[in-house]
Amino acid sequence: MTTTEAPAPYGVPLPAVAARTRHTLGRVLAALARSAAIFVPVFLVATFVTFALRSLSGLSPARIQLGEEATPEAVARVEAQWGLDRPFLVQYGDWFGDVLHGRLGTSWTNGADISTLIGLGLAVSLSVAAFALLIGVVAGFALGTVAALRRTTWVDRAITGFVTVISVMPAFVVGIVLVTVFSVGLHLFPSAGYVPAEQGLGPWLAHITLPAVALSFDVVADVARQLRGSLVGAYRENYVTGAVVRGLSPRRIFFGHVLRNGLGPALATLGLKFPALVGASVVTEWIFGLQGFGRFANDSAQAGDVPAVQGVLVVSIVLVVAFNLLVDLVLARVTPASRRGV
Amino acid sequence: MPPLSEKLLTGTAKAERAERAQEKTPKATEAARTAGAGPASPSGPPSPVLALRDVRIGDRAGGREIVHGVSLTLTPGSAVGIVGESGSGKTLTCRAALGILPAPFEVTGGSVEIDGHDIAGLFPARWTDLRGATISAVFQDPASYLNPSIRVGAQIAEVVRVKQGRSRRAARRRAVELLRSVQLRDPELVSSQYPHELSGGMLQRVLIAVAIAAGPRILIADEATTALDVTVQAEILDLLADLRERTGLALVVVSHDLAVVAQLCDEVLVMRHGEVVEQGSAEDVLHHPRHEYTRLLIAEHEQYGLEKFRTPEEDA
Amino acid sequence: MTRRVLALASGRIAAAVLAAIAVLALFGPLLAPHDPLATGDHPLAGASGAHWLGTDYLGRDVLSRLLDGSRVSVLGSLEVAFTALAVGAVPGILSVHLGRVFEWVTLRLADTLVALPFLLFAVAVVALLGNGLTQAMLVTGALVSPLFYRVARAATLAVARSPYVEAAIVSGASTGWIVRRHVWAKVLPPIAVALAQTVGVGFVIVSSLTFLGIGVQPPAPTWGGLLASDLGYLGHQPWAPLAPALLIMVTVWACNLLADAVRDVSGEAGRALTGRPGARPDQRSETAPAPSGGV
Numbered sequence A: 001m002t003t004t005e006a007p008a009p010y011g012v013p014l015p016a017v018a019a020r021t022r023h024t025l026g027r028v029l030a031a032l033a034r035s036a037a038i039f040v041p042v043f044l045v046a047t048f049v050t051f052a053l054r055s056l057s058g059l060s061p062a063r064i065q066l067g068e069e070a071t072p073e074a075v076a077r078v079e080a081q082w083g084l085d086r087p088f089l090v091q092y093g094d095w096f097g098d099v100l101h102g103r104l105g106t107s108w109t110n111g112a113d114i115s116t117l118i119g120l121g122l123a124v125s126l127s128v129a130a131f132a133l134l135i136g137v138v139a140g141f142a143l144g145t146v147a148a149l150r151r152t153t154w155v156d157r158a159i160t161g162f163v164t165v166i167s168v169m170p171a172f173v174v175g176i177v178l179v180t181v182f183s184v185g186l187h188l189f190p191s192a193g194y195v196p197a198e199q200g201l202g203p204w205l206a207h208i209t210l211p212a213v214a215l216s217f218d219v220v221a222d223v224a225r226q227l228r229g230s231l232v233g234a235y236r237e238n239y240v241t242g243a244v245v246r247g248l249s250p251r252r253i254f255f256g257h258v259l260r261n262g263l264g265p266a267l268a269t270l271g272l273k274f275p276a277l278v279g280a281s282v283v284t285e286w287i288f289g290l291q292g293f294g295r296f297a298n299d300s301a302q303a304g305d306v307p308a309v310q311g312v313l314v315v316s317i318v319l320v321v322a323f324n325l326l327v328d329l330v331l332a333r334v335t336p337a338s339r340r341g342v
Numbered sequence B: 001m002p003p004l005s006e007k008l009l010t011g012t013a014k015a016e017r018a019e020r021a022q023e024k025t026p027k028a029t030e031a032a033r034t035a036g037a038g039p040a041s042p043s044g045p046p047s048p049v050l051a052l053r054d055v056r057i058g059d060r061a062g063g064r065e066i067v068h069g070v071s072l073t074l075t076p077g078s079a080v081g082i083v084g085e086s087g088s089g090k091t092l093t094c095r096a097a098l099g100i101l102p103a104p105f106e107v108t109g110g111s112v113e114i115d116g117h118d119i120a121g122l123f124p125a126r127w128t129d130l131r132g133a134t135i136s137a138v139f140q141d142p143a144s145y146l147n148p149s150i151r152v153g154a155q156i157a158e159v160v161r162v163k164q165g166r167s168r169r170a171a172r173r174r175a176v177e178l179l180r181s182v183q184l185r186d187p188e189l190v191s192s193q194y195p196h197e198l199s200g201g202m203l204q205r206v207l208i209a210v211a212i213a214a215g216p217r218i219l220i221a222d223e224a225t226t227a228l229d230v231t232v233q234a235e236i237l238d239l240l241a242d243l244r245e246r247t248g249l250a251l252v253v254v255s256h257d258l259a260v261v262a263q264l265c266d267e268v269l270v271m272r273h274g275e276v277v278e279q280g281s282a283e284d285v286l287h288h289p290r291h292e293y294t295r296l297l298i299a300e301h302e303q304y305g306l307e308k309f310r311t312p313e314e315d316a
Numbered sequence C: 001m002t003r004r005v006l007a008l009a010s011g012r013i014a015a016a017v018l019a020a021i022a023v024l025a026l027f028g029p030l031l032a033p034h035d036p037l038a039t040g041d042h043p044l045a046g047a048s049g050a051h052w053l054g055t056d057y058l059g060r061d062v063l064s065r066l067l068d069g070s071r072v073s074v075l076g077s078l079e080v081a082f083t084a085l086a087v088g089a090v091p092g093i094l095s096v097h098l099g100r101v102f103e104w105v106t107l108r109l110a111d112t113l114v115a116l117p118f119l120l121f122a123v124a125v126v127a128l129l130g131n132g133l134t135q136a137m138l139v140t141g142a143l144v145s146p147l148f149y150r151v152a153r154a155a156t157l158a159v160a161r162s163p164y165v166e167a168a169i170v171s172g173a174s175t176g177w178i179v180r181r182h183v184w185a186k187v188l189p190p191i192a193v194a195l196a197q198t199v200g201v202g203f204v205i206v207s208s209l210t211f212l213g214i215g216v217q218p219p220a221p222t223w224g225g226l227l228a229s230d231l232g233y234l235g236h237q238p239w240a241p242l243a244p245a246l247l248i249m250v251t252v253w254a255c256n257l258l259a260d261a262v263r264d265v266s267g268e269a270g271r272a273l274t275g276r277p278g279a280r281p282d283q284r285s286e287t288a289p290a291p292s293g294g295v
Helices: A016-057 A061-066 A072-081 A088-100 A114-149 A154-167 A171-185 A201-235 A238-245 A250-287 A293-303 A306-334 B004-010 B015-020 B090-098 B124-133 B152-164 B168-181 B187-191 B200-211 B230-247 B258-264 B282-287 B292-304 C002-007 C009-031 C062-097 C100-115 C118-129 C133-144 C146-160 C163-170 C175-211 C223-231 C242-265 C267-273
Strands: B050-059 B065-074 B079-084 B105-114 B135-139 B218-222 B250-255 B267-272 B275-281
Touching: A016 A088, A016 A306, A016 C100, A016 C118, A061 A072, A114 A154, A114 A201, A114 A250, A114 A293, A114 A306, A154 A201, A154 C242, A171 A201, A171 A250, A171 C175, A171 C223, A171 C242, A201 A250, A238 A250, A238 B124, A238 B135, A238 B200, A250 A293, A250 A306, A250 B152, A250 C100, A250 C118, A250 C175, A293 A306, A293 C118, A306 C100, A306 C118, B050 B090, B065 B090, B065 B105, B065 B250, B065 B267, B065 B275, B079 B090, B079 B258, B090 B105, B090 B135, B090 B218, B090 B250, B124 B135, B124 B152, B135 B200, B152 B168, B152 B187, B152 B200, B168 B187, B168 B200, B200 B230, B218 B230, B230 B250, B230 B258, B250 B258, B258 B282, B258 B292, B267 B282, B267 B292, B275 B282, B275 B292, C002 C009, C002 C242, C009 C062, C009 C242, C062 C100, C062 C133, C062 C146, C062 C175, C062 C223, C062 C242, C100 C146, C118 C133, C118 C175, C133 C146, C133 C175, C146 C175, C175 C223, C175 C242, C223 C242
Parallel strands: B079 B250, B079 B267, B135 B218, B218 B250
Antiparallel strands: B050 B065, B050 B105, B267 B275
16 A cells, blocks of 8 residues: 555645634635625616616606696706706715615605605514514424425325415415404404504514414415425435434434435525515505505505605615525525535 | 456455355354355354345335345454445345335345344334444445535534433544544544545545444445545555454445455355355355356456556555 | 326316416406496395306406406416516526626626515506506516526526537537527426416416506406405405405416426426425525415
């Protein structure tokens, strides 16, 4: 064995210290950097498109304030007040600068500060969305896991069938069914309105439960389906055989090995689900009479209040980006293998 | 040029092993059916750690029999090799002994005893106790048998902790010791790395370290060196031989490569189409092959076996 | 491929349901027993011989309104699917062949679009750019297009890396010829899967928008609009939302079923390319799961 000591088997020529640092802090930073690299351009493009909407729409605050009969001079005067006579790119630059400082401008319809209005709505919407995510994750997790552990049995088939049914139920259909059964029929929950958590946890939960359940169906379905798929896939992997041969118990293999690797795709699904959740809030808040973010979006859009709509879109993008960053960070912690392909 | 079989043997099969290879044990009644040679027993008749008696494996759905009766007895510190082309049933036989036959297959006849326990009546919990602590295995493609998202050291420490009840810190220390004992340079570094950061040869060493972490008495090496290049393969084989001598580990070495088996084993089974076509001491099988297929295997080696030129130190 | 899809029970069921929906869309107004806009004297009546599904709050025949409204939903969802296909697939295929700059730009754009809550954008854009369903569907189609972009790109990449395409490139074949001759066959099945899925998504979007009263002027009947008007009278007619809700759900389900059937007959390749099931975390950026039923 003259060649035994050749350096060939050592694929990583890094010094030990560097390698270890890379594992801990570096992993988190790399995930952040990668996410930022994707989302900074996303943000720029999306805000530009959003801002261009006003020019494309031809809407003007003068129309809203002065009515259809306004003279061209009056219209020009109002537009100048709003700074709309300046070149497009200058307007975009100013607006973008304000957005970066958290200022979203004032509403065309009532002159109120849009940031404040959206902030009020967000408290409602985020309560509902967070609760919906919680339900979605817990229920989806339970269903997906049980289906995977009992794969190819009737339990698996029953869960798969149930998941298929709820996956084709749009949030507003679920919402109507829930109102019919639990509010109108059984009087268990209030059918509309919102009570802040400060005025009592019970009433708060009572008001957000039905909308959250309505929103959660889609999340439950996707998480369950994805988790079942990836867990079943993980159970087919050789490292499970390896763990069995090492004499680890089925429990330990599931929690320590299979779940760890099966979790990634389900988490990634959650990141992709969030925009849908924000979108669907438009409909569910309408059904449940919640003065939330989605309702504000709908009302401003129908009123032609362009700055308000722009504000809504910017905030929705920020929400989506922030949520995806969060998911990426968790992903990086759970499965370092996810970095390999990127 | 001396015949290949001699060269294959002289590497590690020491003279003593060849001497004791002819002994017969009373238990090897089934073995007599094929080759007449019993398993090796170093001094006296120690109880076998692994005994397969006429093990038959079939396809539950199709009712087809895939493996038509394999018998072998493994005593502490001995090594049995199974040679055959892919699809000959050698891997299924190993998996049957480990209790991990894939879905449609099951043991349809014969018996497997691990350390005196018949595996037919084993409860899952008992299996969990037995695996790792008494019987363990390494396979081809070592990367896939390690969890990709857990550091190597933690995977070894987990086995130590669970199987031997050591503390977290002691298990970590033991993991590094184990990595050192499989002759990895810088075991601390390796212990903190993920499987995808290691080369194939290193991974196979890691897999061996994991497999022996709970101090098993039997190690099944199923094509453990197949995907490795020749020098690394030789190192791994040396490592296995070393472990066997140092710790009294009994080996089952499965390979399609006659040279690998010859280098490590006292007894050899040659399998083809699920049938044991020849069984006997390594020396016998290599020097005086009785079956046509064995002769073919040896002849192929002499024709194409370039290994002998690449590893000149194997030439005695 | 069509024949093999129809050989599956699921494929036949899906095709039958979708065919029935198509018939409704084409001939619905002719099949309607009453004028969908004619108000009657018996508002909120239950099912009867004259009104199989009862009447709404203005005494209009619900069945007639459902039949009449089917055309809007079907046209709208087809519009979404084909806009998405047009906007997404071509850049997806080209991104592999037109060099790194184009690839980078289109990838970032796809990331952008997929990150946007598309119902919110559809609502915003429609309200600002004019209250028409067509605009809404075009916008939604553009926002869903990353699905086609990724599917087409993944399939093209798979083909581009295969030896026979390399051979074609080496032998001096033009880009156009390679796309036509080799890429198309590989791209078609996953595109068909994505089309079926997006038609389903389109249905949900049209229903959601019409539910909000966006895109269609009030007296005109739509499935979503029916649900919205039922919402106000749940106390009187708790079962009223059942018919339009079931219609929407069955249609979406049939679309998904068809997508699964196509995926099944196109084998592992199609399965891998469309993400679900079991997309690995490290392939996240290349195979985004398809947007399923919800919005």
